[in-house]
Amino acid sequence: MGRNLTQSGLLSFMTVTASSGSPRVSPQLYDTLPLSSVRQAEQQDRFPDGGELDTLITFFRSGNDRLDAARLLASNAESIVARAANRIFVGGTPLSFLEAPLSSGEVSSKDATPLAADQVAFQDSVRTFTGTESSASKGNFLSRLLQGNDDGDVRIVLPTGFTAISVAKYGPGNMRKSVRDLGWFLRYVGYALVAGDPSILAVNTRGLRDLLEKGCSLLATNVALQEMRAASAALLRDRPEARRLTIECFDVLLKELAVPTPSTRQKLGSSVRQGLQLPAIYALASETAQRFEMRSGLSGAEKAEIIRAAYRQVFERDIAKGYSQTPCEVEASQLVQGKLSMREFIRALGKSKEYRTQFYGRFVNSRVVELAYRHFLGRGISSLEEFRKAFSIVSNQGLNGLVDVLINGAEYAQTFGEETVPYLRDLGEEAQESAGWGSNRRLFRFSAPFESAPQYVTLYAAYRQPLGDQHVYGGGNDPIGNQYGAIFPSATASVSTRPAPFGYDTRRLLVSNGLTQPGQMDSPQFRSSRPRRLGPTVVRLQQIATGGNSIPRRAGQPSIRGTESSTQAVIKAVYVQVLGNTGYATERVESAENRLENGDINLREFIRLVARSSPFRRRYWEGLYITKAIEVMHRRLLGRPTFGRWEIDALFDTAARQGFYGLVDALINSPEFSECFGDDTVPYERFITPKDLTSRRAPTWKEQLNLEAQIEFNLRTRPEIKSGSSFKTTGDITPRNLQSKANSSIDNWVRSAPLPKSDSRESSIALTKPESTTTNQKQPSWTAKVSFKGSASPEVPGARLSRALDSQDVAGFASKIGISSWIELRPPFTEDELKYAVEETYRQLLDFIPFEGERLTSAESKLRNLDINLAEFIEAVAMSDTFQQRLSRIAPLKVAPAASLALLGRTASPSEVAEFLKTRAEEGQRQAISNLMKRRNPADCNRLLQIKLSSFSGRTPFSNLKKMRGEQILAPTELTTGSQLEALVFPSKESSRSKFDSTTSQPFSKQAFAVSIQERQQPGLANALQTKDASGFSRRGGISSSIQLKAPFTEEELQIAVSETYRQLLNRIPLDNERLDTAESQLRNMDIDLSGFVKSIAMGDAFQNRLFSMSPLRAAAAAGLALLGRASTPAEVSEFLITRARDGQQQATLYFLNKRKEEDADEVPQINGMNTSPGQDQATVIRTSMLYRGNAGLNPPMDSPL
Template sequence: MTVTASSGSPRVSPQLYDTLPLSSVRQAEQQDRFPDGGELDTLITFFRSGNDRLDAARLLASNAESIVARAANRIFVGGTPLSFLEEPLSTGELSSKDVTPLAADQVAFQDSVRTFTGTESSRNKGNFLTRLLQGNDDGDVRIVLPTGFTAISVAKYGPGNMRKSVRDLGWFLRYVGYALVAGDPSILAVNTRGLRDLLEKGCSLLATNVALQEMRAASAALLRDRPEARRLTIECFDVLLKELAVPSPSTRQKLGSSVRQGLQLPAIYALAAETAQRFEMRSGLSGAEKAEIVRAAYRQVFERDIAKGYSQTPCEVEASQLVQGKLSMREFIRALGKSKEYRTQFYGRFVNSRVVELAYRHFLGRGISSLEEFRKAFSIVSDQGLNGLVDVLINGAEYAQTFGEETVPYLRDLGEEAQESAGWGSNRRLFRFSAPFESAPQYVTLYAAYRQPLGDQHVYGGGNDPIGNQYGAIFPSATASVSTRPAPFGYDTRRLLVSNGLTQPGQMDSPQFRSSRPRRLGPKIVRLQQIATGGNAIPRRAGQPSIRETESSTQAVIKAVYVQVLGNTGYATERVESAENRLENGDINLREFIRLVARSSPFRRRYWEGLYIAKAIEVMHRRLLGRPTFGRWEIDALFDTAARQGFYGVVDALINGPEFSECFGDDTVPYERFITPKDLTSRRAPTWKEQLNLEAQIEFNLRARPELKSGNSFKTPGDITPRNLQAQSSSSIDNWIKSEPLRKTDSREESIALTQAGSTTTSAKQPTWAGKVSFKGSASPEVPGARLSRALDSQNAAGFASKIGISSWIELKPPFTEDELKYAVEETYRQLINFIPFDDQRLTSAESKLRNLDINLAEFIEAVAMSDAFQQKLSRIAPLRVAPAASLALLGKTATPSEVAEFLKTRAEEGQRQAIKNMMKRRNPEDCNRLLQVKLSSFSGRKPFSNLKKMRGEQILAPTQLTTGPQLEALVLPSKENLASQSDSNTSRSIRNLTFTSSILGTQKYGLANALQTQDASGFTRRGGISSSIQLKAPFSEEELQIAIAETYRQLLNRIPLDTERLITAESQLRNKEVDLSGFVKSVALSEAFQNRLSSMSPLRAAAAAGLALLGRASTPAEVSEFLITRARDGQPQATLDLLNKRKQEEADDVPQINGMTTSAGQDQATVIRTSMLYRGNAGLNPPTDSPL
């Protein structure tokens, strides 16, 4: 078979039978009108009788065995026909549990006898007078034995024929039930027409006739109480009897020619199809009917009813002559094709190729059959124009044979005549309603591609190749782009794949191909390094070797698996946490973990559900094996697996295959090994290529190379980047070529330069070109911190640029000018919604009130805060960030934790606008005419850093409360003088009870203030542990109690819980001195919030997090082992209690803190080192990522 292009094979699933609703509205749909009264009455009757017809169908289905048994017992003798039934026919009968089980043949014999006897008794029950009066009821279903009928012997007929005959009788009854539900017996005609010849050859047609009459009588007897259902059932059986009496119809022939293929269509396909309505102009029709036929001609030629939709009536004179009988329909169609409207809509807007395609649809009702036919029509329209093409099509023999003189042309689609395989997809697109809006020709490109070899694409169509990214299964449209058309690839055809950095991949699907590894510049390989534990012999656990790996490496491997298999790192609800824990504990290998991720619901939802099987196989192949499929033989094998075993079978076939074992094994994450040429082209970044001038003459004369002035200093690419350090108008390129240095020499640089050999001597040689290269010069090392020191010591106005801000507040007091009002309004917009709105978005009414002094500036700010722009801005922010953002915008300061909790509570109960109103109420009365802003110094322009650092250092404020959370570092706490000046007795007693180390209470400053005010450039120091502790000893104040409770929550839960989550009982007991601080810590540790945090982690991570939170240090290996054993045996709360019991007695009244950062008596150095490695802020928020062992 020649490998060439294809027009595409879109799935076409026409309905193979008719229903009453479809047949009722089909004519109205074809005539482009609303249903009339009779059609609506038919629909109403159909839907009203729906329950009756469904009940009748269920009744026939539940009594199917009795009906079939009655018919079989009438035409077969010498056995029990129902015993040959392979599957039960009844769907409504329920077998009793108390009945003794019998063999299959015994059950069949019992049912046959019971059914036959019961049926006869039900027919003949009553006295003679009753049977005489009821005799007329069965007159329409009286059984008439045909001449020559004889019963069939079961022994002579054979078991095989008996099984087929009983099965066919059940099928006939099932189709009658379908027809009852559909309300139309067309499904019976479609499926039984043509069976006469088959029954005469393999069975007895007379016996089939008698069996159907018996089934009709039995069904009518069951439906005696439902007259309408009984009538429709009898009609269905009559259709079966009539169709079996009709000989098999002949096929529909499609005449061929020298350029067209002759085909034939089976009659049952034509009967099942939805045929187009024929409109034929006759002299005896009424005026309304003739007007409808004229409109049908408009719909065919112009593809829509232009007289109804656009009030256009082309060719009015010809239409009048047609109605009067002076003009034939054939000539009227010719006049429409040559009209001005047709020329405007279907000729002037398109190229000649598309004009030919549309003309075949409008005048012949089909597409183009061959390239020769297209060439002939194209030459005609090029030479003679539109009129010549219309004359050729209408004067042809095909038009005369198909439509004649008086029939309106119609679309010859499925069921009208046999369709050609060539141009199948183009025909489907040409018959769409959107064909007039597609200007690109379909057939000429298709027939041109027939004579060209295929490009490298997917064997079942380029639309099955996903776009080469890692984020999901995105496929190009198979119909919008010509390049995505399918192609008749051979079974042995293989695709051309591009190696993604592999070393000598060799022949495809060879051992060398599967074992090839990437080069240094190829894809990164991620492996899971597993270390066996134990001594000489590897200990066993559950039949598997005991292994362990570092937690950080395992998490990196797990992330790589999610990125490769799912396309991203996986959301919280998509991660397979149980499989992750098993992988971390060594219970499964990496290969099994990949299998579990591939079998998960997120993978199935992305790459299986909603995708065609060929597309799903292609994208799963890329995800799990790292390459596209080779060809049809590989796809067909997986297609068969999908049909037999489903989604999980395809996943197992890919992972259990030899290619996965040889390429990745049990410890390697799959990576992209091969890509398609299309992927390679799309991944190449576009670049500029100089046009090649072949006519230009090459000059071979030597010319001097241009020299650039350069200094002796060492230059790097970073020196030409604007650093905002010098306020010079010259460009950085000018600075690059200047001979003198752009900065002053540091004294430490001079001392280092004196130690350089030959640094004080100069060369006496003549300068050469090599010596003038800008990168040639002394590469002496620079003093550490010299650049930062120069920036800090700079006194000019070229230091670091300060962010241009606004003053701490803007005040608008009456009387004010228009400029002041405009400035205040614009700054309000900038602070709240980050931009000045357009005129149609501004709050003109609020601005007018502010201008007329009806409201003050605070009320205008509240109006802007209540606007949709500000509300939508807050709605897009995370809940915990909304309150600080609103407080900064409205109050000019950040919100405290209590204010955040109050804001979130009000927002949840009363809405966001009410929370904003409550926040505005916290403004001071003197700020009614002020726009409060973030109180940071700002400058208009540039300021030296030496001046800026002093102002910034003075603005670093001390915290309002003594916060000792583990996440804080380098705090600047109040001095001793400030602490001593406080007069409140409760606060003084609180400070006396709060124990701080001397280093915090000293006058030394830390953090950013220290870095800004120091004269050296040593920078920040390494973060240390928390050196302060909080104790709660009686007597204590309410403030001390709240500090201790808050810090306990922060240490264990990393947050202050909401009011509904707080341990109210434990806090009351602590306040009433019924328990001490250690008892409150125990209650928080055993709370549901802390236990859920530990349960969401892997076992080793839970042990590490619990140790850091409760003991303030890393757990020893013995403590970790004890925690895990107790957790598995007695539960996690008991393991938590055991950790609390390990706290020292002198720490009972202390809030837990990280105290394992420094060496103390009885604590080994390994624990200190391990604590420093595990410490990542609060243990509850950021659990340690390293293993505690």
């Protein structure tokens, strides 16, 4: 029995700490009473009911009794196993084959003579057989007879055909395994007793029937379990509840051994999906999700619960309970009445507006596909081909097409059918692919809707990349390459689920740490390689012989002794290499140090003792996962990281079988340690990882290698420094740290070299320097007259520049080259031409070249593939958010010229400006841009029209250059009067327009005021001032007239009044979520008047926060200007500040609201304090005019009188 159990490997899963193999996920492989009690409440998103709470209360109250019963079984484990083994084996003592004791056993007296193992086993066997239990000897015959009736439920029934097994024929190996397995069965009964649920037994014994029938007698196993059940029940006779649960656990064992091995769950595969099998024990151990199936005979409450389960599956939360949302109410009613299937109801939920808003509009198509697979199929994406197919569907057909394809598929029909609510097919439901393990775990989390980044497309793309330079079991197992301690990357910060599909035979690439020709990895040359002079320091123990003989003997070994200085240095090097530091006083192994100094042990044994010490164990074993501990110990003792999985698995097996000390011995006794370090060398770091090499490099500047550089073999003449010939006096200033321009040898050197051929469109550096036609030698700007008074008269700074500007000839100053008229991109074109055109388009429209994340990659790709021309690409950039936001920040009258200059390469005419403003006000800014693009000439479809400024080569006087440049700027061909512009800008305000027209000059004729290009030597304003006729120039408009809102009013009048009120008090139109919807609704329903609406805004958070952000005096001035339309008087400011300090800012605001006149109740507050009126002093008028500057309602200037 033991042989087959061990060889099958099933008992390897019989552990409560088993996991799925990933450190990120550790599923519960058995059930407990608290988990099974609250699981249904957790799946239904509700609180536990009364019955579930009573079960929990009973479980916790009986906890001490169950723990005591488990301890009692554990302390008598050998007796129970011996009773069962003696029943099924004959011809020997079965318990003598037990390798390790099952329990602590009974404490013998101090005077007792110690017995051998077989003698102890025989004594326990005899005691078990004779029935020496203390409980069996108590009472008289009648009491024992009554107690015998209690054992009726554990009566041993021998099955037909049972025969005892001979120990001699069975063999010692099989006997050891069988006795060990009986102890395991009893141990798991104790686990189930503590957990309060026997499911752990069902999980680990399901399917053992077939194995036992092939290897040993199934009948003998049945009889042994019955004997163990009877013995355990006898021990727990005084604990009825624990006795009942123990008997139930043994009954589960007997029942599971009688059931044949169930078939595995099959996961059908396809050409793009992997077919897998799930063993039945995993399906039994999983936390099965609750199934919800709609049936006609269910009650109304049950059907409502099933509909809520559908909401939880599709929307990942109970939106009906949490948000009072019930999507698809009509379909839900039809589902309850039986007119609609659950499959069609799930389809309706997927196509609902709520689902589209939450899981489609907020995500990219890649993430939409991933979430749809979770919601409608209950799983993640299996392969890259499956993702590509779904991505193509959602791109071409949208969300509705994707939902139809998933629900109409054969997988949905086979898994859920017509009436079952989809559920998550997680661990235990079906076999899981290891390919998308990390992405599946993240997709099944509750926070999946809040992660917008796609997981699977990047995951499967990473599979196609080469393997990274990291640990074969994950990058988190590589320690940071420092000397002290074992520091690993954080397991919670920046965790990466990217795969590392290292095979079993994959070998990691390591970097030599200064070794001489290490050769092939894991070869004799690799192990015997020694470091170079610049490599790591090699420390050896120099030993000398003692005694009179050449090879003295001490206990059969040569006596050796190291010098005191060398030994201490070696001991220090050992501590630094093995422990990471020189070792604290309490961490040093002093006895081993003395033995090394005396020559009793060699250096290799001293390293072994230090590695087996408690400081080393505490640092590199106890607090680390085994894989990490193996990696660190491998670096410390062998001086290199591990090669791959095959090496780690071998050390892992050693650690599992022999523990920490066995692992240390395996590393030190390895052939690699012997060949690399021997018995007299301290281990050193031989190899490191590429990541360690990168982290240890000091940051420095490296010149980039120029592969196209050419070597010049011609020798150049070294320029000679010429001494200056100027005369210096005591009044001259000697330049410090700057080279004198007159004595510059570099200047003469550059000048003597031949000038390159200059293009007509480029200006050379030499053209910007003064030239002389007589000689190439640089003449000093002045000479001293030494023969006279000995004084010097230097030239005035800037004299030459002044003379050049005064004359018509610039004498060597070249004009700045202008911008070309257009950039043309005609197919076929090169990549450089495309890149140049695209960058110039970005630079002209956006005034900068955007980053990679801001570029219009889709439009650039279409332009590269000739799907669009350059004009359409320009329109795409113009329609982008960046260009639109740039125009939105410009004043309205400047938007049209700026857009025309960027798109058409010229300024806009007045009619174009008027049309642009009208279209922008009625249809939006994007439509105005679209209409402006239609004015382009069709012949310019492949051109980027730039500003037309002609360039001039050579040298041109500044006066002529200025005149020629001015002539190139296109002038507007039409003129618009002030009244016409007012009508276009404000078409809806009839009253304001009529009032404005009454004060505007009459329209004038174009012929009377036409200006040609040649006559535009003076600005238009100067021409208007010189003439007596000021036609076309209207008076600057002041503050608009008051806006009243009296009932009845239209919706347009209401919106104007509301907008002006916001603008007066808040200096802006608030966003939709900042607007006072309640106050606007009351104003629309005439529940409040306009003054009440003004009061609501003034008492709101937006207005109050603006006042809080100012100083007290400025807050008083701003509040008065916004609410009263004028500057506050000193008395009002004082009252505002007193009220604000005493009662708060809102009461101070009410003070200003109460000072408004009653006749202004239906008027929007406006600036009316700039005109003198009776009763208003001149100081208030001055302060109001100082406060009001354009649109600065609540932002008084810094130099205001307040």
